[in-house]
Amino acid sequence: MNIHRVQLIFNTAYNLTNHLTVTHLQCIRDDRILFDNLNFTLSAGQLLQIEGRNGSGKTSLLRILCGLTLPTEGTVYWQAQDIQAIRSAYYANLIYIGHAPGIKAELTPLENLAMAQAMGCYPTEIPLAEALAQVGLYGFEDVPTRTLSAGQQRRVALARLLLNNAQLWILDEPFTALDKIAINLIENWLEQHAQQGGMAVLTSHHPINCSNTTLLKLDA
Numbered sequence: 001m002n003i004h005r006v007q008l009i010f011n012t013a014y015n016l017t018n019h020l021t022v023t024h025l026q027c028i029r030d031d032r033i034l035f036d037n038l039n040f041t042l043s044a045g046q047l048l049q050i051e052g053r054n055g056s057g058k059t060s061l062l063r064i065l066c067g068l069t070l071p072t073e074g075t076v077y078w079q080a081q082d083i084q085a086i087r088s089a090y091y092a093n094l095i096y097i098g099h100a101p102g103i104k105a106e107l108t109p110l111e112n113l114a115m116a117q118a119m120g121c122y123p124t125e126i127p128l129a130e131a132l133a134q135v136g137l138y139g140f141e142d143v144p145t146r147t148l149s150a151g152q153q154r155r156v157a158l159a160r161l162l163l164n165n166a167q168l169w170i171l172d173e174p175f176t177a178l179d180k181i182a183i184n185l186i187e188n189w190l191e192q193h194a195q196q197g198g199m200a201v202l203t204s205h206h207p208i209n210c211s212n213t214t215l216l217k218l219d220a
């Protein structure tokens with residue numbers, strides 16, 4: 001099943017003064033320092049690609065940025081406020097898609113998207129069937145998601161990006177299992193998202209074909 005349409009779908013203007021800042025971030029696992037004194041600011045319209053060998057701490061960093069794990073030292077700020085102090089406001093602006101697709105295998109793709117849309121704070125108006133069609137899953141709306149291929153399941157997960165207006169996307173290996181057409185689509189979304197003042201932090205072992213992308217190497 002091919003992706004049959006690529007069009008401009010993000011039309012939200014975000015607050016261009018918003019930013020994500022980390023200061024003196026440190027993560028220790030089992031007495032091993034994965035990273036130390038990590039500092040950066042991501043502003044509206046910017047993309048950050050985290051690169052590093054297996055086990056270098058990319059997922060650990062993303063989980064810290066999401067507030068799911070506490071750093072051993074340092075702080076993550078959203079709009080200059082510690083994310084731990086403004087969790088609901090922060091999560092209203094965040095979509096996190098982790099390593100696992102985060103979808104319910106027994107539900108259909110449509111049911112999964114309905115749940116994701118209901119949980120977001122700023123839902124878009126895109127019909128769910130249209131969101132699925134955008135990721136090439138027209139005709140797969142009502143099958144159990146577990147019967148889909150790995151790449152198709154990843155597409156269902158990524159379709160969540162169309163359902164809510166969240167300024168910050170945090171994506172762990174979003175291109176895993178995707179074919180070239182789907183990779184191109186997601187790069188296109190990232191580009192559009194950044195142009196609208198969105199921002200994204202993502203891990204990938206491959207170069208990303210998007211402008212305004214900064215590379216952060218964890219094992220440099």
Ligand SMILES: Nc1ncnc2c1ncn2[C@@H]1O[C@H](COP(=O)(O)OP(=O)(O)OP(=O)(O)O)[C@@H](O)[C@H]1O
Pocket residue numbers: 029030034052053054055056057058059060061
């Ligand atoms: N909850 C945990 N408890 C103990 N150690 C952990 C935990 N989570 C991760 N680690 C360890 O931290 C290290 C970094 O893991 P992480 O998943 O962040 O790496 P990664 O850079 O994302 O790797 P990959 O490229 O393989 O996905 C690994 O050695 C891992 O075993």
